[in-house]
Amino acid sequence: MAMDKIEINEALLIRASLKKKEDFCGFLEHFSSTLPTYAPGYWNIVEPINRTWDVDEILEKMPVSESSILWKRKSKPRGWGRVARQLTKANSETRHAYHALFVDVNSDQHAHELIEYAKQVARTYGVVYAFIDSPSDGYREAARRNKLAPFYRDMYVRTEGLNVCLYDILWGQIFGPEYVRLFGLEKLLAAPAYKVELVAEDSVYLQLTESLFDVHNDYRRVDKVRWQVKEHLDDNIFFDRYLPIGHDYRKPVFEFTE
Template identity: 25%
Template sequence: MAKMNQGLAVSLLIPRSIDDLATGEKILDLWESKLPNLLPERYGNWEPLRGVFDINDKARMLESWKSPFIASRRKPYLDSMISMGLMKLEFHGSWDVTTKIGEVDLEEIKEFVEVASSELDVDHCSINLLSEQEVQSGRQSGTILVANSRATDFGFMIASHRLNQSLPDVYWLTIYGPPYIELFGRDHLLAAPVYRVTELRTGHIMVQLTEDINDMIVNPGHFAFVRSRFKEHVGQDAFYSVDHTGPYRVPTFNRRQAPGV
């Protein structure tokens, strides 16, 4: 089984700048309705975080709605950063959440990413368990951040510009938006040889590699096999590999308006 303090990382990449207050309010609403047990205690735009997070006073918190919007909580552990997607190399706005697997309800996290992916019209979303193997491979692909001086805590982030080079990997649960559905083919994605593939109401496609996220720890060989088989199914040349030579296959990204605009 995964250790109780094993990091659990969620990453959402949204194909537009998200610095407008309407999107900020939508994200705070999603936090309140879908992650009620992971509401932050503190927020701000730099460390140390000075603001007291009060979900009943969203207007005050939105006064700080600029990049980066950082939020944290001691227990259940939460470290979250929202990047507005305004930098030259940032095609996407992003919302990254790191917590501890033993302190949260994984089904609640899954429901959150399903709803948030649809509501925010993501290009890519993932849930990843930061096992020792994932940390090692993520440091190679550039998705792992060292969170303390002893290199014992880690964060996870897929940078927007990274997707212009390749996908870093496929994760225990990944949601693909329009660019990747076009790249891989909708029917081909839906036929992927994994535990479960689900088409969401917005047309996004959710891929869950195995039934149990603990497979990454207790049955890593099986997890690696399913992960590799998925990549072979949609095309290995879309995913980062230390041994890869030649160009990667990447989609064309188009900025889209917020849903309902």
């Protein structure tokens, strides 16, 4: 049976560091104005997410030591997410700034707005990598079978994972400059997907099928295109369950801004 509402996961690893509180809050303003359909109603540092959304208040009350905030939207379409600054951890590994969104979508128009939001972030702040997808039953089963741990339940990507390999081709994604160099621009633009386009001077958007609802309503077709794209692109870049633990995949050398 065709679904008329689905849960969407969207994640953006951002090139800008957002370390300064003013830059961080500028990004929050950009989020709520660029994606008004999912504009937050509440925020907090931790659960419960119960402070009324006010970017000026966030600028004033967010502790300098905090690296992220949570946001929530209770009115329809509902959603929540996390926005984080670039962070260097105790082991000296650096994690990109990111925005993770978990939202309800009940139309292709809503999905289109989420795609356009990712493209606008790529043009305004730059993205290392971004994706939009929905954790369908078919994909969860395949993720378990293929040992794709980050996608068993909720899809997510962090810098630590990308430092090992690129996990998979998802329904929609933006490859930033490091990945464009890794794959090659001409090869990316020639991928056998529904849509492949240059969204910024050095970033490419790739979408598997016409509708995001396809991942639930016609999963086999989406997966067929996924594997066609991976076969076209892969040069020891994507995770392979048959390779030994510790296998050395090709991966970008990430650049970090201050």
